[in-house]
Amino acid sequence: MPALTLKDVAQRCGVSTATVSAVVNGAPWVSDVTRGRVQSAVDEMGYRPNQFARGLKTRRGYAVGVIVSDLTNPFFTEVVRSLGHALREDGWALFLCDSDHRFDLGDGNLRRLIDGHVVALVLIGDSVREETVQRYIARKGHVPVVAIERDYDIDGVNRLLVDSEHGAHTATRHLIAQGYRRIAMIGGPRQGAGSATYGREQRYLGYRRALADAGIKPDPKLLAEGNFRYAGGQEAMRRLLAGGQRPEAVFAANDMMAFGAVSVIHEAGLRVPDDIAVVGFDDVPSAALTSPGLTTIAMPKTDLGAAAAAIIGRHIAAPARAETVRRTFGAELVVRQSSLRPIGR
């Protein structure tokens, strides 16, 4: 199959390349009879248009580029799965890159995707620097951009966020309702990769507000910083256990860190929730698998992916009319065993 081209098909049908091109791209002006003839020749010969030539001419790609900050975090893969599903229905492929919690890689991925002329960009988490996106958006002819869980302050960037402040508030209030007062928090990183994740600050604020509502004075010694990964949760929990009076409960800013915390609690010979209660955030699939099951806040993963696909569809269909959106989703408390106060205490 040495590079079948438009010309080959045209010759075979006795028509011009323009006609074949029109049929392939569904132009309306071809007569039904020639269309049929050409179409069957295309199918029969197994002709596939050269995307390079096509892209060179149209200056448009054929895939949606996606950058996630951590491919091994199930939250991201769940969102991507939903996004891919919706995109598939619209006939778009998906070009997925992992920035591995590194801005340099994220920036490189963005550049690569742009070079490859994607038809839209989806940035999930804190994977690309604000200034990099800014610079790209400033270019004329840029493709639609959707950011998920990252509140880029850039005109023209669509944003899908989750009301993590409310989620964190609910989570902390739940712990307080269980009777806990010394509630620690393992937050996301204040600096570097991940620090700009929308939920990071939000979750911290929600935690603070819930404490305030209950008249509990926040204790800085009960605050630890992680990096949204399992190992980061472990380190943070070790610091919390080392620091004087042990917390009664821990609210972690995501499930991966919550899992890390649980492992350290167990290592220390303590039990969850009997000695220390734990609540996470995201509701990744394994949260239901661990024992005790992890109480957590369920992110609307499927909705986020579907909404991103919808925005892309709208922007591609009518670039002029589609307006930039900034939408916030809710997140719900899922109570499992890790946060339940043992009866009789």
Add this chain to the structure above:
Amino acid sequence: MPALTLKDVAQRCGVSTATVSAVVNGAPWVSDVTRGRVQSAVDEMGYRPNQFARGLKTRRGYAVGVIVSDLTNPFFTEVVRSLGHALREDGWALFLCDSDHRFDLGDGNLRRLIDGHVVALVLIGDSVREETVQRYIARKGHVPVVAIERDYDIDGVNRLLVDSEHGAHTATRHLIAQGYRRIAMIGGPRQGAGSATYGREQRYLGYRRALADAGIKPDPKLLAEGNFRYAGGQEAMRRLLAGGQRPEAVFAANDMMAFGAVSVIHEAGLRVPDDIAVVGFDDVPSAALTSPGLTTIAMPKTDLGAAAAAIIGRHIAAPARAETVRRTFGAELVVRQSSLRPIGR
């Protein structure tokens, strides 16, 4: 930034487009002085070559295409992460597609990737039909293909496999050594998507051999079939529990199904390992997180990714000299609590 081209750079430097092209591509024949001048102009103007035009001319892509059968299974993402890391060092991007355990999607992904002129293909798991790959490999000018955990019987397809027979044998022998005799197995699907995963049959064979070694007669009622997913493991375990005499131990063909089995055991009011011991396969990260920790067979995920990248590098560097490889890796038993016989029983 309205589409900066070679010509723009050439004009600015007062040289020809050919020279600029040569500098950009590191051709050896440009004088050091012009090279310097051109290079700095390129940097200064922020010129980036148009990949469409380049691809049209060279008939080569700039990314490696990867298809996995389940993006939400951590085994796959761990392999992809390692692969991406190695590929990055060689300057290749990674185009990741999820076939979602569906052959039609996998085939579509393959076609898309080929259309996009990837520079190599990596197929992980049972994501693309044998005949589809066969047909592609038959084309002249096809790119190198590496299959992981799928033993395509096709000349020219590189294969990276894991000795799952040995792994399953070790796992089952471990259970026997703990004193268990009624050992059930939750295997992969015998038909449809996933059935051709290399490890599926292998793991079954290893299980059988270990039983035979110990003089245990295999009981067909202790055999259940899953689909390599969490829900599949649950259903299989329900069938095992429903079927008369309860097994003492369960060997699941992957961790996701093992997790599903554990959840059903717990639902039934039984304990792991006290009432039923469980062993999985893969050693996904959460296997260490659950409680009890899941005893499992550790797949060499990092090695698989790195090896795939190495093969690709070799084939691209010297297509003629590089030979097709079929390599088998080992897998090791990781003992955690889920398989330990309670003391005194």
Add this chain to the structure above:
DNA sequence: TTGTACGCGTTATCAC
């Protein structure tokens, strides 16, 4: 309703 001819930005092949 169809065909002709040009150009997209790049690389490769030559002459100089």
Add this chain to the structure above:
DNA sequence: GTGATAACGCGTACAA
């Protein structure tokens, strides 16, 4: 060492 120029395969004015 360097520059002109012809492809690469496609879409699309514009002519017929």
